[in-house]
Amino acid sequence: MDVRSRNHVTVTGRVGGPVVMLAHGFGCDQNMWRLVVPALERDFTVVLFDHVGSGNSELSAWSPERYSSMDGYAEDVLELCRELALGPVTFVGHSVSAMMGVLAAAREPEAFAGLVLLAPSACFIDDPDTGYRGGFSAADIDELLESLDANYLGWSGAMAPVIMGNPERPELGEELTNSFCRTDPGIARVFARVTFLSDNRRDLSQVRVPTLVAQCSSDAIAPPEVGEFIHAQIPGSRLTTLNATGHCPQLAAPEETAAAIAAFARAAG
Amino acid sequence: MTCGTGGEEGGRERDNGSGPGEEEALFSALLEDSTEDLYEHAPCGFLSTLLDGRIAKANATLLDWLGYRRSDLVGRRHFSDLLTVGGRLYYETHFGPLLRMQGEVSGVALELKAADGSRLPVMVTSKVKTGIDGQPLLIRTTVFEARDRRAYETELLRARREADQERDRLKLLNATLQTTLLPPALANVPGLDVSAYYHIASADEVGGDFYDLFPLATGTWGLFLGDVCGKGATAAAVTSLARYTLRAAAVYDPDPAAVLANLNTVLNHEYNGDDPRFCTVVFGLLTPDADRGGFHIVLASGGHPPALMMRADGTADFLPTPGGQLIGVLPDAHIATATVHLAPGDTLLLYTDGLTEARTAAGGEDRYGDDALLAFIRDLAPSTASDTIGAVRVLLGTFGTGVDDDTAVLAVHVPRAGSEERH
Numbered sequence: 001m002d003v004r005s006r007n008h009v010t011v012t013g014r015v016g017g018p019v020v021m022l023a024h025g026f027g028c029d030q031n032m033w034r035l036v037v038p039a040l041e042r043d044f045t046v047v048l049f050d051h052v053g054s055g056n057s058e059l060s061a062w063s064p065e066r067y068s069s070m071d072g073y074a075e076d077v078l079e080l081c082r083e084l085a086l087g088p089v090t091f092v093g094h095s096v097s098a099m100m101g102v103l104a105a106a107r108e109p110e111a112f113a114g115l116v117l118l119a120p121s122a123c124f125i126d127d128p129d130t131g132y133r134g135g136f137s138a139a140d141i142d143e144l145l146e147s148l149d150a151n152y153l154g155w156s157g158a159m160a161p162v163i164m165g166n167p168e169r170p171e172l173g174e175e176l177t178n179s180f181c182r183t184d185p186g187i188a189r190v191f192a193r194v195t196f197l198s199d200n201r202r203d204l205s206q207v208r209v210p211t212l213v214a215q216c217s218s219d220a221i222a223p224p225e226v227g228e229f230i231h232a233q234i235p236g237s238r239l240t241t242l243n244a245t246g247h248c249p250q251l252a253a254p255e256e257t258a259a260a261i262a263a264f265a266r267a268a269g
Numbered sequence: 270m271t272c273g274t275g276g277e278e279g280g281r282e283r284d285n286g287s288g289p290g291e292e293e294a295l296f297s298a299l300l301e302d303s304t305e306d307l308y309e310h311a312p313c314g315f316l317s318t319l320l321d322g323r324i325a326k327a328n329a330t331l332l333d334w335l336g337y338r339r340s341d342l343v344g345r346r347h348f349s350d351l352l353t354v355g356g357r358l359y360y361e362t363h364f365g366p367l368l369r370m371q372g373e374v375s376g377v378a379l380e381l382k383a384a385d386g387s388r389l390p391v392m393v394t395s396k397v398k399t400g401i402d403g404q405p406l407l408i409r410t411t412v413f414e415a416r417d418r419r420a421y422e423t424e425l426l427r428a429r430r431e432a433d434q435e436r437d438r439l440k441l442l443n444a445t446l447q448t449t450l451l452p453p454a455l456a457n458v459p460g461l462d463v464s465a466y467y468h469i470a471s472a473d474e475v476g477g478d479f480y481d482l483f484p485l486a487t488g489t490w491g492l493f494l495g496d497v498c499g500k501g502a503t504a505a506a507v508t509s510l511a512r513y514t515l516r517a518a519a520v521y522d523p524d525p526a527a528v529l530a531n532l533n534t535v536l537n538h539e540y541n542g543d544d545p546r547f548c549t550v551v552f553g554l555l556t557p558d559a560d561r562g563g564f565h566i567v568l569a570s571g572g573h574p575p576a577l578m579m580r581a582d583g584t585a586d587f588l589p590t591p592g593g594q595l596i597g598v599l600p601d602a603h604i605a606t607a608t609v610h611l612a613p614g615d616t617l618l619l620y621t622d623g624l625t626e627a628r629t630a631a632g633g634e635d636r637y638g639d640d641a642l643l644a645f646i647r648d649l650a651p652s653t654a655s656d657t658i659g660a661v662r663v664l665l666g667t668f669g670t671g672v673d674d675d676t677a678v679l680a681v682h683v684p685r686a687g688s689e690e691r692h
Binding site for chain 2: 025026027028031032034095136137140141142143144145146147148149150151196218220221245246247248251252
């Protein structure tokens with residue numbers, strides 16, 4: 001299968017510029033980056049894609065075998081790098097995608113100019129034995145699955161969006177509805193498990209490429225200790241705390257987020 | 270009787286002659302209900318939060334439901350603090366981003382945590398309030414109590430899961446039944462290359478196509494391919510009856526016309542009421558031709574589409590068996606026979622009408638048809654059995670969902686002497 005259509009790849013920005021690859025996390029799709037892309041397009045070649053099972057990716061490519069672990073997703077990232085052949089990329093992974101970047105960079109460091117781990121977590125579940133605090137218990141994750149189920153019934157209909165302030169262009173809303181509502185509930189459950197039950201703490205020390213850990217000021221999903229842990233584990237990494245609050249700085253504070261990515265990618269690329 | 274502040278009696282009273290002045294007085298009394306009071310005691314919860322989720326305002330209804338004082342929440346807590354941990358994860362990964370991107374999200378099912386630790390199932394709708402310059406200022410949220418509705422939805426979800434499981438079970442059952450209606454392996458006939466394929470149009474229903482190739486008395490083999498009218502369990506029962514009748518009848522009297530006549534009698538006896546069941550079948554008797562090489566084949570057809578003969582020289586044509594009638598309808602169905610010599614390099618192809626009746630474009634009206642099939646086979650000839658079946662499989666694949674009926678195909682081919690295609 002064609003990797004570009006499998007992952008619904010979009011390439012935009014300056015041709016020949018340093019490459020920034022933006023990877024969305026669990027829940028949404030590449031639309032998550034829409035507010036930071038304009039700021040990056042001037043100087044960078046920007047690569048956007050949907051994880052298989054999300055957004056406009058090809059659902060037929062999804063299989064529980066490949067996508068029940070982070071490895072399948074990391075392999076996809078490497079396949080994208082190979083297929084696009086744009087040279088080393090600065091990989092920006094939001095939330096769960098940060099660890100996909102870590103795994104991919106550990107496996108094939110030459111494919112990466114650098115990693116930006118945006119609102120990352122190495123493991124969401126608390127580990128009392130080592131004193132690691134991820135912020136959640138396994139029971140919490142079951143509760144999330146219930147929330148997903150509870151919103152399964154109304155997902156396609158009730159989520160119909162207001163048409164982005166463009167009532168004269170209903171196709172925009174149409175596109176958005178489809179894109180956001182396409183997550184198959186069965187796939188979402190599997191992705192939720194991968195996201196919240198994976199433990200990648202041991203993989204961090206394998207990273208040998210320049211890395212920026214960018215965490216938010218107040219993130220209900222990734223507490224500050226987690227960012228500090230990741231920073232401490234990845235040799236030579238830098239840690240920055242954005243003013244942005246919440247778990248999605250690319251939406252809450254796009255300028256600040258884009259500036260952090262651009263400054264790092266310029267130095268790395 | 271003066272009107273109260275509402276109630277059904279009052280309503281009727283007014284209709285019975287109260288003056289317009291009285292009505293106005295009633296409404297104005299109601300309208301003294303200030304907007305502030307309406308906000309505070311609306312039958313739903315109201316919540317205003319800053320963009321970072323901090324609670325800026327909440328109405329009395331919501332505070333009452335949750336058992337909080339205003340000072341517990343306003344300026345101190347975030348909206349996500351009111352959610353269960355699972356709900357918070359859902360909020361941060363779905364609801365929040367959607368709200369940022371779309372400006373509004375409606376009908377989201379969440380659970381709120383009350384001060385006493387109990388949980389309140391709610392439906393939440395949020396809308397971003399923007400300033401004149403379009404910049405988002407705050408988020409307004411309405412909260413509807415949804416205890417009964419959630420119970421109902423949980424029941425629906427359970428029913429849906431059950432239905433999904435049942436459907437999977439049915440598919441498995443159908444697939445199993447289908448395989449039992451087809452021979453696990455075709456007989457190995459010395460000097461003959463044989464290949465068959467069964468295309469299942471729908472996983473939800475058992476189809477009614479069947480075929481077999483089996484040994485008879487020393488040096489002869491029988492083969493058949495047919496199509497029972499209809500689908501599902503009833504058709505499967507007829508398919509099963511047709512198969513074992515054909516096998517048994519061929520042992521009793523291998524003359525192809527006699528075999529089909531026996532099947533016709535059995536079907537007439539079995540389904541003689543107001544539910545006639547019939548099928549189209551082609552039955553062949555294969556005997557090696559010691560003089561000329563290859564096989565001598567006698568074919569009998571009861572209403573079945575004509576077989577296709579592909580010759581070693583690359584020509585191909587239908588092998589007409591005109592006048593054969595459906596099996597199982599009339600007590601004395603007319604059965605047409607044809608005799609043919611299958612020489613080295615020749616291939617005989619039997620098929621059901623799922624192939625010719627396939628729609629060439631999904632959703633379209635155009636059927637593939639006999640002419641197109643003949644042209645396809647002429648292009649293909651000469652060919653081996655497995656190559657022919659392979660080509661037909663690819664052809665069926667190009668129709669996709671346009672193949673709305675099951676399709677069975679069976680090809681027999683005599684390899685040329687010394688050729689590597691001998692199996």
